[in-house]
Amino acid sequence: MKRYLRLLIALVATNTDLFAAEAGMPQLDPTYWASQAFWLILVFSILYISILKFYLPKIKDNLDNRENKIKEDLENANKFKDQSEAKAKEYESILEKAKKEVLKIHFESKIILDKDIKSKKESMEKEIEKEILKAQKEILELKKNSISSIQNISESIASNIIENISGDKLNESSIKATVDDITKKNINKYL
């Protein structure tokens, strides 16, 4: 390692004229110091002014624009999100309300329907009863009528039979009285 280093230094010395008289530092030669200072100040001033006046404001504007745009977009996104959430809530509440209404309507209509059915049933029953009563009355009437007609028939049959058997014509009133008597005795069996 040491030998290599020594070789290196020797090579540097021989190859680069490091120890030659002219191999000083050109930086320490003051010939062009004033010129360098002058040009440095001039160039840097121009650079500084152009950066200050033109480029930094432009870049700053652009960065601000982007930041504002991002901020705005984020705000908008949040706003829209809130809006959509509110809408979803509204939709749900409407749905809930509608469901309640449906239940209510269902319930009410059921009550109305029940009432209707009940009233209809009642009136129907009344009518039926009425009809039954009427029919019973009619039947009773018919029965009564039938008794009188049966009486007449039996009177005529009786007179006919008697006439045919005896050849005499009996007194109609006596026949009638007899039939009446029999009917009165048996009428309760049929009524």
Place this chain on the structure above:
Amino acid sequence: MASNPMQQFTVHRIGPEIKIAGIDLSFTNASLFMVISAAVIILFLFIGSKEKKIIPNKLQLIAELFYTFVAKMISDTAGSKAKPYFPFIFSLFMFVLFCNMIGMLPYSFTVTSHIIVTLIMALFIFIAVTIIGFIKHGFKYLSIFVPSGVPTVLLPLITIIEIISYLSRPVSLSVRLFANMMAGHTMLKVFGGFVVSLGILGGWLPLGFSVALTGLEILVAFLQAYVFAILTCIYLNDALNLHH
């Protein structure tokens, strides 16, 4: 002559001799590369800020990255009071960085490898910071030399040390940049000379070194620009926010 590693630093006149009041202000190769660096910065910033796109293209992105990088550096080290000095520090960082980087190109000239250039920048910063400190705090700014919490016995000694360290700021700031740039370029030149002198058989090792050193030098070029700017920020911070 070409094998002299210091030869790359010589300044020579380009064009006519300009003499004002007996002082030689001729346009030199150093001036040329200052102009080139500034022109490249301006061109880069011009293209980078030309199109105001929401989604930036590459150059715009790089320009904006530089902006946010320097802005963050200033706000981190010197706080919000240093905002008015942002354009100066941005210009300084860009100028040093581009001078260093353009100096890395073969056959170019490294402006920042000259002590006079870095010294003028460092002196300007030093004087400006001192003036800002006195404007902001008046004579209370002198309390920067008297740190609090020091035993009374040690106070004179500490104050002297503080004054020396304060006064050596421009020297350390300028020599740091100048020495780094000069040493790096000298090394590159020396290893380049080895490649030639050792020939096809032995030249591969120094060539490898040369390649590695080039990478290192690019890092150093960026790092020194960063250090130069951040130290300026730190000095500015001392002047703006007295906390001794």
